[in-house]
Amino acid sequence: MADRLSARAAIAVVTDDFTELPYPERTSAPDGPLGWPGYDAARARAAERTGERESVICGTAVVEGTRAVVVAFEFGFLGGSLGERTGDRLEAAYVHARAHRLPVVPLVATGGSRMQEGMLALTQLQRVARESALTRQAGLPQIAVVRDPTTGGGWATLGAGADVVLALPDAQVGFAGSRVRPADADPAAYTARAQVAAGAADALVRPEDLRETLGRWLRLLTRPATAPAPPPHALGAAGPPAAGWDAVRRARAPERPRAAAYLDAYFTDRVTLSGDRCGGTDPDGMLCGFGEHEGRTVAYAAQTGTATRPAGYRTAARLVRLADRLGIPVLTLVDTPGAANDAEAERQGVGAAIADLFGAVAAARTPVTTLVVGEGGSGGALALAAPGNTWVTPDSYFSVIAPELAAAILKRPPDAVRTTADQLRVRPQDLVALGVVRGVVGPAGAGAPPG
Incomplete structure (x- = not known):
């Protein structure tokens, strides 16, 4: 045409x-x-x-x-x-x-x-x-x-x-x-x-x-739904990590499945929502859109394993608000070492962008489901997580701060990072025990997680 x-x-x-x-x-x-x-x-x-x-x-x-x-x-x-x-x-x-x-x-x-x-x-x-x-x-x-x-x-x-x-x-x-x-x-x-x-x-x-x-x-x-999106099955390691540092190393492994692999396995068809409508995009850090899962529409916002830029958070907030208005459930995939913290990110309002996403998720009336598929680095990861409906894979971790940074702040020597990781209790099973997440998802064929 x-x-x-x-x-x-x-x-x-x-x-x-x-x-x-x-x-x-x-x-x-x-x-x-x-x-x-x-x-x-x-x-x-x-x-x-x-x-x-x-x-x-x-x-x-x-x-x-x-x-x-x-x-x-x-x-x-x-x-x-x-x-x-x-x-x-x-x-x-x-x-x-x-x-x-x-x-x-x-x-x-x-x-x-x-x-x-x-x-x-x-x-x-x-x-x-x-x-x-x-x-x-x-x-x-x-x-x-x-x-x-x-x-x-x-x-x-x-x-x-x-x-x-x-x-x-x-x-x-x-x-x-x-x-x-x-x-x-x-x-x-x-x-x-x-x-x-x-x-x-x-x-x-x-x-x-x-x-x-x-x-x-x-x-x-044009297909609203009321039921939450089920979390995807795990695509990587099946068993739990032995120690905190093991969990961190697994999540950072280059061969670990990333967001694109999870989205391809979860959806039979999907379209991409791009841009924050404020002058920015973050195609390398945040994937957003709508897809078809088992015959119904699910919106998605997925971190890709890199530091998320302000435009990525704003695009995700735009996605959540649109899905909420249309009555479409949302799936978020958490995988970031943390929010981008360079000078340009500050100039672009990274703090305000994270706050906006926290607000969009908190205010959503449509159900939001989260799966942590890799690194869950501090508030830059938590902003995308659904309160009360977050799951983790066996090769993921979630932490208030990276173990290396925690050791540095506490003025511990470099060889204390492993101990610090254990003390932070970042393993998937630790997160379940703490009540931070609902459970650890298994691979396909292992059965669906409890509702």
């Missing part, structure tokens, strides 16, 4: 059985609310050129088996700009979505608000934002597809404001359109690729893959 397809062509690429919704009728003064000379003539030319009466088309459709409300922008109609009539159509579409419990899929291609309607056009952004907020409160997902171009208020509401943002690879995406940005601005910063790299969009999707990808997202996000 080319990025500049018409609205109806874009709808046809990703949906079946599209039925247009009835639109509210609005009468306006000649040349619009501002009496802008030539405005009526410009609209007439746009209508003749595109066959549309407005810059957005709204209706219901089926996307790979899931019915949704689809709103598609027609860039050929005055640059896909938003005016009062556009706002009428968008509001009606969101109201219909809530009334019929349907997800919303904006296919966005817009240059922003319509100058010929002045501030009355700009205030449509507030109107759209309210409808989007009401739809979020209703527990309905919004998955945006940003086409070429997506700029201005359309990007700042329907695009970037969606729960999930999928972007066509060659699309121009940014708040500032090409005619209003600084002359010396780097054009690469205003692209879909740049928005994904900055954590403002979740993924680049090739046109030929868009229907399938959108269908997977819709299927996974």
Whole structure:
């Protein structure tokens, strides 16, 4: 699908059985609310050129088996700009979505608000934002597809404001359109690729893959459940470690199974949520998304064994809040030596990011299940752990601080690290005895852990 397809062509690429919704009728003064000379003539030319009466088309459709409300922008109609009539159509579409419990899929291609309607056009952004907020409160997902171009208020509401943002690879995406940005601005910063790299969009999707990808997202996000996700089976060592330092060495072993292996074994299908919506990503430290486990949807946030960056914690908090709003259980995998503690992490607000994740997990109404699959290093690991429903594998440990650092703080010699590890009681069986975790999971075939 080319990025500049018409609205109806874009709808046809990703949906079946599209039925247009009835639109509210609005009468306006000649040349619009501002009496802008030539405005009526410009609209007439746009209508003749595109066959549309407005810059957005709204209706219901089926996307790979899931019915949704689809709103598609027609860039050929005055640059896909938003005016009062556009706002009428968008509001009606969101109201219909809530009334019929349907997800919303904006296919966005817009240059922003319509100058010929002045501030009355700009205030449509507030109107759209309210409808989007009401739809979020209703527990309905919004998955945006940003086409070429997506700029201005359309990007700042329907695009970037969606729960999930999928972007066509060659699309121009940014708040500032090409005619209003600084002359010396780097054009690469205003692209879909740049928005994904900055954590403002979740993924680049090739046109030929868009229907399938959108269908997977819709299927996974529209299946709420009330039962907690069961913890995965252990993939590594089966027996308990003999001593505290043995537990630490096992968890740090390069050959130990990591998050990707656990996710692949647990889910039959999964999609990735990426970015903290604050300018950052942590693809090497935190994996987030939604997957299918035994026929139902489970959200996941998984540390990968590295020091977690602030953007990783913020992405995980975003994941937990979205799953909570949609009524989807959450699985978290703990595996980090601790939070990143370099100067850049401090500048990026690592403490606030950890606090935000603690708050998201604590406030979640949907059940959260945690499995410690490797290192559980201090508060940077605990922030991802579910109070009262955390499990451990035989090749993991959890500690208030790394044994080496504890020995250093206590001014003990290096050869006292092993003894310190024992005193910290970091072994899986110690954690069970202390009541910190519910139990130690076994390998597949060993039976499920108790409920």
